[in-house]
Amino acid sequence: MSVLALGLNHGSAPLDLRGRFAIPLEALGRSVQGLRHHLARAQPEVAILSTCNRTELYIGLPPSACPRHALELAEPAIEWLATQGAARPEDLRGHSYFLQGAEAARHAFRVAAGLDSMVLGEPQILGQMKVAVREADSAGALGTTLHQLFQRSFSVAKEVRSSTEIGAHAVSMAAAAVRLALQLFEDLHDTRVLFVGAGEMIDLVATHFAAQKPLQMAVANRSAERGRLLAARLGAQQVPLGDLGQRLHEFDIVISCTASSLPLIGVGSVERALKTRRRRPMLMLDLAVPRDIEPEVARLDDVFLYTVDDLARQVQTGGERRQAAVQQAEAIVSAGVDSFAQWLQQRASVPLIQALHRQTEDWRQAELTKARRALAKGTDVDAVMETLSAALTRKMLHGALSELHGSAGDAHQQWMASVQRLFLRGGA
Incomplete structure (x- = not known):
């Protein structure tokens, strides 16, 4: 865990x-x-x-x-x-x-x-x-x-x-945004589109809208240089972000997605834009979280405001092929989860493995010290090696043998199986 x-x-x-x-x-x-x-x-x-x-x-x-x-x-x-x-x-x-x-x-x-x-x-x-x-x-x-x-x-x-x-x-948000615009305006060739922001989402949406060849496109962004680059790529006009309120009425479609912590487009500026437009409808897509457009704008007549959540609900994907793809993907995910869970379990055993290495190294060093002392006293080499190997064997078997002698019932059977796997390899 x-x-x-x-x-x-x-x-x-x-x-x-x-x-x-x-x-x-x-x-x-x-x-x-x-x-x-x-x-x-x-x-x-x-x-x-x-x-x-x-x-x-x-x-x-x-x-x-x-x-x-x-x-x-x-x-x-x-x-x-x-x-x-x-x-x-x-x-x-x-x-x-x-x-x-x-x-x-x-x-x-x-x-x-x-x-x-x-x-x-x-x-x-x-x-x-x-x-x-x-x-x-x-x-x-x-x-x-x-x-x-x-x-x-x-x-x-x-x-x-x-x-x-x-x-x-x-089906991307960008494609869904274009579909919404086509539902309202039928043909985008006579529409003017304003993109507020210049990040990845706006880039995607702007590319989809550009393919529809609207009458005019414009980009407003906090970073003038980044806004200029996107506008140049789209063949669009660059609008200073500070002029947004004064120029809002020029656009039929406004799509905003910035990282601003406060709304950039307020209900008052939209009301003024509608008055200048003489109630011609506006489509506004707020793809930002937090919002770029005040939610009260949705209550105004002749404004169609959609949020990122609204847009997602417009996306329709279905059919048997989709379900089959989801099932295949979920199977791949499950296999990945099993592999990662195994890795976590193995990683959790690392402290135990390290402790085992320290314990066996302590035993080895202790027995080597005894063997060196015995050799220094002139004890026969073969006898020293016999004593060393026997002592190490007893130390390694001591815990398993103690559990075998001290256990009973199911625990005894489990210890027998463990000892066979650990020490007898092929079993009894």
Whole structure:
């Protein structure tokens, strides 16, 4: 039980609650160090995965840690996470999950493979998990246990994508966004589209929209240089982020996904834009967590506001081939979990193996010291070797023989079988 996973995701928590716990990339390393410091007494390994759909803490413990120690970490980990979202621990518990050992590994493998995503098989999560691992490693918080967990996660994800049709059935958020726009406007050739942000999600969505050849596209981003690069690639106009409120009325479709901790588009600016547009409808897609667009905007007439959760519900994948792909993927995950659980068990025996080596080395040194003394006194070499070998044999057999003599019933039968396996190889 030396691996733990704790967190909340789109299945356990609503959008606004998830938004309170989202950790921006630039703060991820500091957060990893903060969590590790909070759990310092346990000396754990730590990694944090934070996306628009989930915030998860992965914790690795030394091989010698017992299940009780793992359970004792649950409460301080919940307390730390609650603090990040300015929430009470009791408010978070009802929307979070806590997994240990093999089940924590199963969860990580399913996440990496896209089986736990809003959109089945979406590929972005694997890259986000690799970023989480890189940040944990840079912060000095990644050790052998979590390294194994994540490397095996990546291997499982690769096998799922190469051996099943999960990837073929993945309908991206970007494609779903275009479908929504087509439902409202029918033809996008006469629409003007504004992209707020320049990250991976906006890049994907903008590429899909560009294929529809809208009348105009524009990019607004906090980093002017990054915004300029995306705008140049799309053949789009660059809009200063500070001009957003004044120019909102120019656009029929607004798609926003930034790492801002506060909404960038308020209900007041949208009301003014609608007045200028003379009530021509606007489609607004808020793909950010926390929100980029104030939720009150949805109450305005002539505005169609969709969140990342709404968009996920628009994605339709189904049929027998999809179910077959899921079953194949789950089988690959289960095989990966079995292998990792075996590795954990073997790793848990390391302290015992080390203790055995120390004990036998102590015996060897003690008997060698006696043998050297005997040789120094002139004792016959053959006699010294006989005494040395007999003493070592007695020491190694003493524990097993004592248990055989002192046990009875089922315990005696078990000890007989163990002694046969350990010392007689082929049995009696």
